[in-house]
Amino acid sequence: MSSISTPPTTDSTSHITSYPRFIGRSLWLATEGSFGFYAWMTMLTALFLVGANAWAHQVAGGMISTHMTDHVSWGLYIANFTFMVGLAAGGVMMVIPAYLYHDRKMHDVVIIGELLAVSAIVMCLMFVVADLGRPDRFWHLIPGLGKFNFPISMLTWDVIVLNGYLVLNLHICGYLLYMRFLGRQPNPVWYVPFVMLSIVWAISIHTVTAFLYCGLGGRPFWNTALLAPRFLASAFVSGPSFIIVTMVLMKKLTSVQGLEQPIATLTKIIRVTILINLLMVASELFTEFYTGGTHVSSAKYLFFGLHGKTALVPWTWTAIGLNITAACLFLWPGLLSPKFRLLLVAACLMAFVGTWIEKGMGLIIPGFIPSTLHEVVEYVPSMLEWKVSVGVWAFGLMVFTIAIKAALPTLRQPAQSTDT
Amino acid sequence: MTTINERPEAGNRELPIVENFSRRAAVKGGFATLGAAAFVAAISPLRHAAQNTSAAEFLQKHYTELSDEQKADVIARLEAETKKNYGAEVTIGDDRPIPGTKFVYAINLSVCNGNGKCVEACHKENNHDRATHQSYIRIVEMPKGTLDMEQGSTTYTGVVPKDDKFYLPVQCQQCDEPPCVDVCPVKATWKEEDGIVVVDYNWCIGCRYCEAACPYHARRFNWKKPEVPADQVNPDQSYLSNRIRPVGVVEKCTYCLHRTRRGRLPACLEACPTGARVFGNILDEDSNIRWILDNKRVYILKEELGTKPAFFYYFD
Structure with missing residues (x-):
């Protein structure tokens, strides 16, 4: 019998020995599973390797192998990055009911949202690195080592808030899991303040990411005060949608109990946020099209095409169709009935994909079309960009799967109300 | 025989007892090694990119932080690289603004x-x-x-x-x-x-x-x-x-x-x-x-x- 799977027997064990054992046991647990689990992880590994290979080719040969140009200088990577920030922030919709409204059931499973935040931020950072022309000079961005243009450049703010959010969530999850491993009651002093901070921080990551775009006067499509609120509203659709699907899967695949009520709470949250999001889209559209003039060109391109160029139009209407259908489904009270479980999952997936299009390609690309000299140069991602993006998603899902697996023992035995 | 959670009152099931631990560890280790090897193979095109970047270039400081001596070294290196990569003899100056000019x-x-x-x-x-x-x-x-x-x-x-x-x-x-x-x-x-x-x-x-x-x-x-x-x-x-x-x-x-x-x-x-x-x-x-x-x-x-x-x- 190995020491890896043996937890310490007394509290007096030094952290120096028990922490590595905790990591080891978590890793061991996370790699235990059924045939289906191994098949899933193998598939993700294969996809990740394809992405890694594509990225290596991109670095070696230059970004000419993407379809980005000086006209559309950001593409699929930054689109995914933006969406991912929302997914990371969306996890907070579990934290708020759990800690601010003392929803017991949500509190028991809140770690799912925090682990999603960790995985999504990892994907964010990978997408940013994938977009860099010189990833070898990444160290220029490290405060102290490089030359950090803080506080002027919004990108430096983003570096700070994203990494800060990652560290916060790693600390919260790591602390709770470690205490569980030691068989101790977590001390609220060591995590509740951080949880409260993470709520504010979650709002900040998406606000700062919106400020990246909306502060650019030369890009009228992004230059709107509504961008940050819209980002948040859509984040609170995509995040909870992803978590609901995760929970439905966990109900099927694991013995975790007490997921029904959190699913209902999240569904009720989406009911509101999806409508707020649609309202803001409508408000934006009215302002653009009723006013008219040249600053509406990007919106025209997005919805109807410009000068016969229509590459984004099918995407846009797909997103609108998905979002509206999902909104109608969420408004229907019957959706929460267990016999319509599949419909709930479908509604979540529709909202998720709809948001991905709307806040990904639908947000980034029209910012560049027409260009600042009003040229219309279209962009369709290259195969290499798709490979890299799929690779990053696969890696993120791997991180998420492993993290959930490691947290399963905690989730199986809901805490006897850790904060009294 | 081990339990994950030492609190007996939780009444939880113990972690499934791992049979043949060492065999499973070996299998997992094997797959991890395989994965790592596959990863190294996947990113092998990076070697090509790394060959084109010298250590001096990688570690070069920001222009405004270079001393005159360091600037001279950098410029000599760039001139040599242009000769090597483009076959052209060039002179790279370090032209500074003329005072009183806009x-x-x-x-x-x-x-x-x-x-x-x-x-x-x-x-x-x-x-x-x-x-x-x-x-x-x-x-x-x-x-x-x-x-x-x-x-x-x-x-x-x-x-x-x-x-x-x-x-x-x-x-x-x-x-x-x-x-x-x-x-x-x-x-x-x-x-x-x-x-x-x-x-x-x-x-x-x-x-x-x-x-x-x-x-x-x-x-x-x-x-x-x-x-x-x-x-x-x-x-x-x-x-x-x-x-x-x-x-x-x-x-x-x-x-x-x-x-x-x-x-x-x-x-x-x-x-x-x-x-x-x-x-x-x-x-x-x-x-x-x-x-x-x-x-x-x-x-x-x-x-x-x-x-x-x-x-x-x-x-x-």
């Missing part, structure tokens, strides 16, 4: 006829990639009666000037409030004392935020390694301007600082057959450019954005 540019839109000689001169002077016909200047062919670029075209062909058109060349406006400089996360681009906005090509990380921020489409990214035949390389180079740029970094018009800081005129001006282009030091009260800005009807591109260009358009 360069501004003006174009007479009544005279410019869209012949495109400036675009071509820029292409050659600045050692742009030949295959992509890169240049820092774009000319918008505009219908008379509007200044709305939405109605213009940058891809016009045929004999110029056309009767119903006028021509609007656009290049870096060397703004006094440059949005591109503000957004750069690593200070790889900055405005020098003579007003020229420059890029340290050896510090830029290639995030292209500046390209998104610029309202004038003035910046270019090196999507691939620039290719210039040895006999076409302009050997008269400067660190902050027309030396051949590395792949993966952003570049821009520098008012030909390798010429203008040595008392010459920008290449685009010298190439212009119409005399539409005027360049000079706005701090010099007797200069031609000062007279034009004082006496002509002057138009500033996208003035409403508050970028305060050091670039002016005027009409007769």
Whole structure:
């Protein structure tokens, strides 16, 4: 019998020995599973390797192998990055009911949202690195080592808030899991303040990411005060949608109990946020099209095409169709009935994909079309960009799967109300 | 026999007891090794990229932090690399701003006829990639009666000037409030004392935020390694301007600082057959450019954005 799977027997064990054992046991647990689990992880590994290979080719040969140009200088990577920030922030919709409204059931499973935040931020950072022309000079961005243009450049703010959010969530999850491993009651002093901070921080990551775009006067499509609120509203659709699907899967695949009520709470949250999001889209559209003039060109391109160029139009209407259908489904009270479980999952997936299009390609690309000299140069991602993006998603899902697996023992035995 | 949770009152099931631990550990270890090996194989193209980056280049400091000695080393290295990679003997200067100078540019839109000689001169002077016909200047062919670029075209062909058109060349406006400089996360681009906005090509990380921020489409990214035949390389180079740029970094018009800081005129001006282009030091009260800005009807591109260009358009 190995020491890896043996937890310490007394509290007096030094952290120096028990922490590595905790990591080891978590890793061991996370790699235990059924045939289906191994098949899933193998598939993700294969996809990740394809992405890694594509990225290596991109670095070696230059970004000419993407379809980005000086006209559309950001593409699929930054689109995914933006969406991912929302997914990371969306996890907070579990934290708020759990800690601010003392929803017991949500509190028991809140770690799912925090682990999603960790995985999504990892994907964010990978997408940013994938977009860099010189990833070898990444160290220029490290405060102290490089030359950090803080506080002027919004990108430096983003570096700070994203990494800060990652560290916060790693600390919260790591602390709770470690205490569980030691068989101790977590001390609220060591995590509740951080949880409260993470709520504010979650709002900040998406606000700062919106400020990246909306502060650019030369890009009228992004230059709107509504961008940050819209980002948040859509984040609170995509995040909870992803978590609901995760929970439905966990109900099927694991013995975790007490997921029904959190699913209902999240569904009720989406009911509101999806409508707020649609309202803001409508408000934006009215302002653009009723006013008219040249600053509406990007919106025209997005919805109807410009000068016969229509590459984004099918995407846009797909997103609108998905979002509206999902909104109608969420408004229907019957959706929460267990016999319509599949419909709930479908509604979540529709909202998720709809948001991905709307806040990904639908947000980034029209910012560049027409260009600042009003040229219309279209962009369709290259195969290499798709490979890299799929690779990053696969890696993120791997991180998420492993993290959930490691947290399963905690989730199986809901805490006897850790904060009294 | 182990339990994960030491609290007996929880009544939880113990962790499944791991049978044949060492065998399973070996299998997992085997797969982990396999995965790691596959990963190394997958990213092997990076070796090629690594060969092109020397340790000295990787560790090079920001331009403003280099001592004179370090600058000399860097420049010697860059000259040697140009010799090795392009087969061309070049001299790379380190041209600094002339005190008491603020360069501004003006174009007479009544005279410019869209012949495109400036675009071509820029292409050659600045050692742009030949295959992509890169240049820092774009000319918008505009219908008379509007200044709305939405109605213009940058891809016009045929004999110029056309009767119903006028021509609007656009290049870096060397703004006094440059949005591109503000957004750069690593200070790889900055405005020098003579007003020229420059890029340290050896510090830029290639995030292209500046390209998104610029309202004038003035910046270019090196999507691939620039290719210039040895006999076409302009050997008269400067660190902050027309030396051949590395792949993966952003570049821009520098008012030909390798010429203008040595008392010459920008290449685009010298190439212009119409005399539409005027360049000079706005701090010099007797200069031609000062007279034009004082006496002509002057138009500033996208003035409403508050970028305060050091670039002016005027009409007769």
